[in-house]
Amino acid sequence: MLKRWCAVPVLLMALTGLARAADCPELLQGSLPKLRAKESIDLCQRYADKPLVVINTASFCGFAPQFEGLEALNQRYKAQGLEMLGVPSNDFKQESKDSAETAKVCYANYGVTFTMTEPQKVRGDGATHLFQVLAAQSSAPKWNFYKYVVDRQGKVIANFSSLTKPDDPEFLAAIEKAIASKPLKP
Structure with missing residues (x-):
């Protein structure tokens, strides 16, 4: 009898994980290693x-x-719930x-x-899942500092x-639309 009761929490945790994955948008499925940290970022849980x-x-x-302008945006909009994720990449041989x-x-x-991640592939077949979905929904980055508003x-x-500079009016308008x-x- 005890074995059966011990299995219930494990089963509930597994079902909760499946429900969370079902609720999570395709873009946010998976995790990425945080830059210079021992932890990974669960994209769905975090974003x-x-x-x-x-x-x-x-x-x-x-x-x-542009890091300076991007950080200024982070400070300006984080109280409104905006999250920013930087993903270093050596795909263009500059990391x-x-x-x-x-x-x-x-x-x-x-x-x-x-938040910044450890360097990742952002283009082509080896691109991390996040960038595969970003490319499918819009386009793959054509160079460094490509910006996606989600x-x-x-x-x-x-x-x-x-x-596009971080203070570009169209970029700011897209951020405000996302917010x-x-x-x-609901």
Whole structure:
């Protein structure tokens, strides 16, 4: 009898996990390792029902100074629920192979406080699931500092090239639209 009762919590946890996966938008399924940390980011748990900006970054790119403007956006909109996720990538040969150096550029040089992942592939067949879905919903990044604005339902509502500065009015309007979007669950 005791064995049966011990199985109930395990079964309930498994069913809860399945229900959560079913509720989670395709874009947010999976996890990514956090930059210079021992933890992983469960994308669904962290970002479900939240407006999100995803940026593929590179430490040695000429667009790296955009980190400052992106951090300013993070500070400006985080009280309204906006989340930002930076995903370093060496797909364009401008990211360090040493994640300690990547972290120094982001955190020390530019003062980034939004979440950053360990470097990931963001283009092609080997791209991380997040970027495969971003590409399917809009387009794959054509260079570093490509910006995706995702609504609370996990849908890309706009994407912007590296040339788009963080204070661009169209980019800001897309962020405000994502913030105003309705969550999946009422």
